[in-house]
Amino acid sequence: MDEDVAALALVFAIWALLAAAYALVPMLSMPDAARVWGAGAAVFLALAVWVARSRRRR
Amino acid sequence: MAFDGLVPALARAPARDKALLGSLLAAALAALAFGVVAGAWVALTRAGAAAPAPENGYRLLTSHGTAAFFFWLYFAQGALLLALAMAHGRERPALALRPLAWLGGALMLAGFAATQAATWIGTPLLYDAEPDLAAENRASALLFYAGYLGLALGLAGVALSAIATAVAGKRERGGAPWSAVTFGAVAWAGLILVSAVAVVNAFLPAALWAAGAGPLPADHSTGWHILFHNLQYLPLMGTVLVWYALVRDFTGGGSVFGERFSKIVFALYLVFVPPTSLYHMFLEPGLAPLVRALGSVLSLFVGVPTIAAFLVIVISLEARARAAGRRGAFGWLRALPWGQPAADALLIAVLSLALGGTFSFVLIQEKLAGLLSDTFFVPAYFHFLTVGTVSLTLLGGIAHIVPSLTGRAPPLRRLLRALPYAIGAALLVFAFAGVAGGLAGLPRRVLDAGYDGLAPAAWRAVSAALGIGGAAMAAGVLAYALALLAGLARFGAAAAPAPAREAAPDAAAIRHSAWSAPASVAVLMLAIYAATAFAFDLMRALPVQASGSGH
Helix, strand or coil, X not given: CCHHHHHHHHHHHHHHHHHHHHHHCCXXXXXXXXXXXXXXXXXXXXXXXXXXXXXXXX | CCCCCHHHHHHCCCHHHHHHHHHHHHHHHHHHHHHHHHHHHHHHHHCCCCCCCHHHHHHHHHHHHHHHHHHHHHHHHHHHHHHHHHHHHCCCCCCCCHHHHHHHHHHHHHHHHHHHHHHHHCCCCCCCCCHHHHCCCHHHHHHHHHHHHHHHHHHHHHHHHHHXXXXXXXXXXXXXXXXXXXXXXXXXXXXXHHHHHHHHHHHHHHHHHHCCCCCCCCCHHHHHHHXXXXXXXXXXXXXXXXHHHHHHHHHCCCCCCCHHHHHHHHHHHHHHCCHHHHHHHCCCCCCCHHHHHHHHXXXXXXXXXXXXXXXXXXXXXXXXXXXXXCCCCCHHHHHCCCCCHHHHHHHHHHHHHHHHHHHHHHHCCHHHHHHHCCECHHHHHHHHHHHHHHHHHHHHHHHHHHHHHHCECCCCHHHHHHHHHHHHHHHHHHHHHHHHHHHCCCECCCCCCCHHHCCCHHHHHHHHHHHHHHHHHHHHHHHHHHHHHHHHCCCCCECCCCCCCCXXXXXXXXXXXXXXXXXHHHHHHHHHHXXXXXXXXXXXXXXXXXXXXXX
């Protein structure tokens, strides 16, 4: 995998895990944080897909 | 064509892209000038040298916070982001999605106008804009919130254009990996997009309430804390990327650790942003003790990406300089181009970061946060970061690229070289007075801390120093902004071509020892430990326990 795509995908994975923890762990229970970091995970997933697709289309 | 430097690359950009960068930079500098004038007025009010009506005093404070902390920083970051993505990302520098970038800039400008108009015709809400304050004047509050939402949408447009530019460059190069700067720009743009989401998360419910289309937000402060965490990290990430790009221009070479390692360091910012945000919640009464403890531990990682980037940049600089024959303990510093204003700005920015970082680690300790968060300790430490580190870096970066946009060097070069030192000296007065005042309980967000003569004598002395330091700092920043605005307006002499710099080869550089940066970090760690221990001792000596609300 392209190193740029891999780095962006790693960021997606970490942010998605954090968002899930904020949403699902009762002790944390921070819906705002889950919403923002979850949206952030989506942003970095979209970025990784965008970059990966641009490589295939060259 | 090999990358030949930011200035030559930008000089080859289409005129319409240079016009966009120039417009964003002009808006940034105008916002900064407006914001620091308001800030100086507030500082003089603190010192008793000015006496605006109370409501106007809070309007000045709101204008200062919104113009300087939001719009200056984001106009400037938007412009520099586009510049880096275009110059480093493409063989022939040009923006992709150009109309979206223009639309983004226009939305940001409209947002700036809306927040300032709302501040001066309605209730001053300060920069966190709690809806509770706006109950009596919802119409102006709606305008204020619309201004922030305009900023968010505009930033998203600019960031998407920067990402599309980098992606277009990757496609043109047959899918080859990005340079470290291009990857850093994309990561920075990604964090800008997330911050735009955080703005919407924090202020859309308030806007709907102000429009009569929703209930009063019950948890505005939580949304603000999450946004504020991003707003601390985002400009720092941009700052470090600008350092990296400028030092690359100054020396002609990148990191001796290689492009891939630099990408890992830039990615670290994104890895550490979400987990370290818990410390903003320390003052929430319902937070579980285990989460408090977790937040305390995680907060210690908040400086890791910045320290890692500092190490990469300074070790590379020192190793290349030593490989090129620089001798002596600090002889490598002479490799920097001291005739250029940006070099002086970067020096003060690095020193300010060390001081601001030291005090920030005091504040994020869970036991101290409640005692210090409503005191002047907070504005004192964050002016080291916002003015000394981030603003001076952005100003230095702008000074560096203005010749590529206009063909002329900014006027008053000697003044621009001297101003960072003057601003730094005034910042020391302001910030150390504020830290001392904060440790003595001097409150923030009040215009007059005299309390009809009942305040402690120390507060009066500290307030006078805050006024002098704050006004002098604002005057220095204003002068810098006006000189750069004159440069954008094509005042100044024709720019001389940047001297070609040939860096020592990586293989030669890595054989040389570079100890300055690790030694600096060791000193920083000791300073953080000493400052935190001192603050704990001071607080343990207090005869009372106190608590406050969030910063």
